[in-house]
Amino acid sequence: MICVTDISKSFGSKKVLDDISFSVEDGEIFGLLGPSGAGKTTLIRILTGQLKFESGDAMVMGKRVSQLSGADKKSFGVMMDDFGLYERMSCYQNLRVFADIYGVDDQAIDTVLSEVDLEDAKKKPVNKLSKGMKERLRLARALLSRPKVLFLDEPTSGLDPQTANEIHEIIIKRKDAGTIIFLTTHNMTEAEKLCDHLVLLNEGKIVESGAPKEMCLRYDHQKSIEVQMKDGQMVELPMGRENAIETAEKIAAFLRDGKLSTIHSKEPNLETVFMELTGRKLEM
Amino acid sequence: MTEAKAIFKKQILDTRKNRAVLIQFILFPIMTIVMSNAVKVDDMPEFFYLKLFGIMYMAMAPITSVSAIISEEKEKGTLRALMMSNVSPASYLIGVGLYDFFACFWGSMLMSLACGLTGEMWRGYMGVIMLGLPISIFLGAAIGIMAKDQMSATSLSVPIMCVFTFLPMMAQFNDTIAKVAKFFYTQQLYLALEDLNHVKIDTEGILIVLCNAVLILGFFILAFRKEGMNRE
Numbered sequence: 173m174i175c176v177t178d179i180s181k182s183f184g185s186k187k188v189l190d191d192i193s194f195s196v197e198d199g200e201i202f203g204l205l206g207p208s209g210a211g212k213t214t215l216i217r218i219l220t221g222q223l224k225f226e227s228g229d230a231m232v233m234g235k236r237v238s239q240l241s242g243a244d245k246k247s248f249g250v251m252m253d254d255f256g257l258y259e260r261m262s263c264y265q266n267l268r269v270f271a272d273i274y275g276v277d278d279q280a281i282d283t284v285l286s287e288v289d290l291e292d293a294k295k296k297p298v299n300k301l302s303k304g305m306k307e308r309l310r311l312a313r314a315l316l317s318r319p320k321v322l323f324l325d326e327p328t329s330g331l332d333p334q335t336a337n338e339i340h341e342i343i344i345k346r347k348d349a350g351t352i353i354f355l356t357t358h359n360m361t362e363a364e365k366l367c368d369h370l371v372l373l374n375e376g377k378i379v380e381s382g383a384p385k386e387m388c389l390r391y392d393h394q395k396s397i398e399v400q401m402k403d404g405q406m407v408e409l410p411m412g413r414e415n416a417i418e419t420a421e422k423i424a425a426f427l428r429d430g431k432l433s434t435i436h437s438k439e440p441n442l443e444t445v446f447m448e449l450t451g452r453k454l455e456m
Numbered sequence: 457m458t459e460a461k462a463i464f465k466k467q468i469l470d471t472r473k474n475r476a477v478l479i480q481f482i483l484f485p486i487m488t489i490v491m492s493n494a495v496k497v498d499d500m501p502e503f504f505y506l507k508l509f510g511i512m513y514m515a516m517a518p519i520t521s522v523s524a525i526i527s528e529e530k531e532k533g534t535l536r537a538l539m540m541s542n543v544s545p546a547s548y549l550i551g552v553g554l555y556d557f558f559a560c561f562w563g564s565m566l567m568s569l570a571c572g573l574t575g576e577m578w579r580g581y582m583g584v585i586m587l588g589l590p591i592s593i594f595l596g597a598a599i600g601i602m603a604k605d606q607m608s609a610t611s612l613s614v615p616i617m618c619v620f621t622f623l624p625m626m627a628q629f630n631d632t633i634a635k636v637a638k639f640f641y642t643q644q645l646y647l648a649l650e651d652l653n654h655v656k657i658d659t660e661g662i663l664i665v666l667c668n669a670v671l672i673l674g675f676f677i678l679a680f681r682k683e684g685m686n687r688e
Contacts, residue, residue, distance in 0.1 A: 220540060242542035250540050256533030258466070260473040268469075272462035273541050297473070313537070 173198055174219065174321070174354065179228035181214055181376075188214050189225070190376045196369070201343065201353040203367030203384075205360065205442065207452065211376040212356035213252070216323050219354065220250050233320060246274055249319030249351075251310050251327055259299040263290050263309050266298060267316055274317040281316070288312040288342060304335035311339060321352045328362060340366060360442035372446055379449045384442060391448055392439040399426060400434045408438070459543040463551025467525070471559070480521045481559045484513035485567040492571045503652055506571040506581075508625055510564060511646040514585050515620040517560050518592035519599065520613050525552055526600025527609030535685060545685040553593050560589050573652070580655030588645045591669050592620070598676040601683050641668035 174196040181189040188211045196202040204212045217223035219232055221240045230237045235244060258266050267281045285291050288308040293301065298309065307327065314322060324343070328336035343366060347353050357363050363370055364384045372380040372387075380387060395411040397419070407426075409419045426432040440448070447453065471477050488509040495505070529535035538548060564585045573581055599616065603609035624646035627637035637643040644661040657665065 222536075222540065242544075245540065245542045248540075250537075252536075254533040255537040255540065258470060258534055259532070261469055265469050269462060269466040270537075270541055272465060273459055273538070273543060275458065317541075 173231075173234065174202070174352065175229075175231040176215075176219070177229045179215070179218065179225050179230055181211075181218065181223070181225040188376045189218075191228070192373075192376075192378055193228075194371050194378070194381060196352055196354060198352055199347065199350050200368045201347050201355060201366050203363045203370045204354075204356040204373050205358065205363045205367075205370055205446070206356075206373035207358055209375075210358075210373040212358075212373060213325055215373075216250075216252065216325050216354070216356060220248060220323055221245060246317055247320045249314035249317060249322040250325075251314040251323070252325040253329065255310065255313075257298045257306060257309060257313075260297060262295050262297055263301070263312075264294040266309060267313060270313055270316055276316060276318075280318075284312045284315050287315065287345075289338065304331050307331055307335065307339065311342060315342075315346065319351060321354065322346060324353065324355045326356055326358070328357075328359065336362070360446075363442060370442075372442075372449065374446075374450045374452070380445065387445055388439050388441060391445045394438055396438045398436045398438050399423065399432060400436075401426070401431045402433045403431070411437070457547075459547035460550040460554070463538075463543065463548055464555045467552060467555040471555075477521045477524055480517045480524075481563050484509050484517065485563045485570075488513075488567040489570045503571060503573070506568060506573070507646065507649045507652070510567065510581065510585060511588070511624050511642055511649070512621045513563060513567070514560065514588040514645070515592050515642045516617050517563065518556050518589060519596040519617040519620065521559075522552060522556050522593055522596030523599035523603065523609045523613040524606060525556075526597060527603040527606045530600075530603070530685075531605040539685060545680070548685065549597055553590075553597065556593050556596070557589050561586065577652040577655075581649060581652060584645050584648050584655060584657075587665070588641060591641055591665075591672055594669075594676045595620075595672045598672070598679040601676075601679040601685065639664060641665045 176195070177193050179189055179192045180187065192211075192215065194202075204215060206212055214223065218225050219230055219237060221237050224238075232240065233244065233247070258269065261269075263285065264281060267284065271277070271281050282291070285294050288311055290305060290308055290312060293305060298306065301309065311324075311327065314324070322343075327343070328339050331339070340362070343353055343355070353366075355366065367384055370381065370384050370387065371378050382390070396408050397411050399407045399409060401407065409415075409422060411419065423432070423435070443453065471481075488505050491505040491509070492503075526535075529538070535548070539545070561582075564582060568578055568581050595616065596613065599613045600609055603612055620640060620642045623633065623637040623640055624643045627634035627643055638647075641664065644657060644664045648655055648657040648661060
């Protein structure tokens with residue numbers, strides 16, 4: 173479990189985290205969603221003991237982050253953009269270095285390479301890999317010690333949709349195996365797809381939190397549905413209690429006349445919620 | 457110790473493909489063997505090239521290679537990944553330092569044996585080299601820690617390395633330079649090799665080498681305290 177209480181952190185005169193509090197349950201994918209510069213990476217650095225903070229308290233696996241031992245840190249998997257790879261060495265050799273540090277055997281390297289689908293590239297030097305393959309190797313390195321907590325900082329940033337999907341599948345598998353996943357992203361589709369619990373972060377402050385679906389429903393002010401006719405015409409119908417009978421009758425009529433093509437609810441997505449709360453876009 | 461061993465192994469794997477570092481380890485041994493066998497001049501002191509190049513190798517290879525290794529790890533972010541995996545700065549520096557020591561030890565052994573040194577002469581020669589190597593390694597490590605990236609490491613290490621490496625050679629041709637050079641550990645160790653049959657360092661020499669070692673260790677501690685291995 174991860175528990176963060178009133179954490180604040182400044183770089184010089186700039187406050188990058190302001191009274192942040194949240195908790196992450198075991199076996200949960202927790203997401204920090206926010207634009208670049210919101211403080212997501214700083215929070216990961218704090219939770220992994222790489223960075224000190226001024227006030228508040230942060231506990232990971234029942235221990236204060238300031239008291240985490242080396243053995244505790246070995247039970248974390250951390251994938252960050254600025255954690256480099258040994259470019260001249262092969263995928264296997266890169267993992268071999270960390271396997272020696274973690275004290276895991278060769279079999280674990282092969283297992284994790286197969287998990288991220290890099291078996292065929294195991295002898296390939298890292299400088300010959302594509303960006304997507306490098307990201308998968310970074311993920312393999314984070315998974316190598318079979319971590320109890322996995323910290324992923326924008327794991328699919330800049331990747332093509334197929335590679336991103338492959339990484340999502342690996343993350344979901346690890347969640348199913350009971351790993352706590354702490355994920356930062358500025359991609360709302362990724363957050364909606366993966367996260368059980370989400371915190372929206374803007375300029376170092378939490379602006380909203382909850383399950384992605386619940387969060388969207390909470391900001392569904394329009395409460396309407398959108399109906400597309402077979403001739404392409406779009407009709408928006410109110411969904412409130414006071415309009416329930418009228419809307420149901422209209423839909424029934426469209427169905428009877430064979431005019432209806434599709435029906436969609438019109439609740440906002442995370443981007444719209446974020447825009448409403450902060451006045452700025454997520455994808456920055 | 458497990459972590460230091462892992463770093464040591466990592467360096468062996470990496471150096472095989474890292475030409476920039478590899479060349480530091482093999483350039484002087486090859487040059488020494490070639491020059492010793494190809495250039496014969498009358499009245500040239502015995503083992504002239506071995507003594508001169510051996511000292512240059514002892515200073516140059518560790519300073520440039522250790523600073524290059526550390527600064528590259530900092531620049532590429534691999535050092536962050538290592539520190540996050542619970543490799544302590546001490547384990548890392550022991551791993552890199554021991555690796556460099558053994559690489560230079562083997563290089564020195566190769567060039568001395570290839571030049572025909574044996575017995576007491578060989579032991580004396582290797583003893584002097586082994587005395588100087590840790591000093592050069594600490595100097596290289598301090599530069600690597602101070603530098604933010606490889607470029608700044610090179611611009612720091614080259615002038616420092618030139619001073620320590622070339623002073624013994626220049627001191628042979630210029631008395632004024634010799635007066636300055638005697639305050640450097642490389643020159644004192646070169647003088648100790650003057651007569652390979654009786655390798656010895658006088659009291660003044662020992663004091664100068666010790667002073668150099670203390671100053672370089674101080675510079676290393678200062679660099680470590682100021683920059684750390686993985687500071688934001």
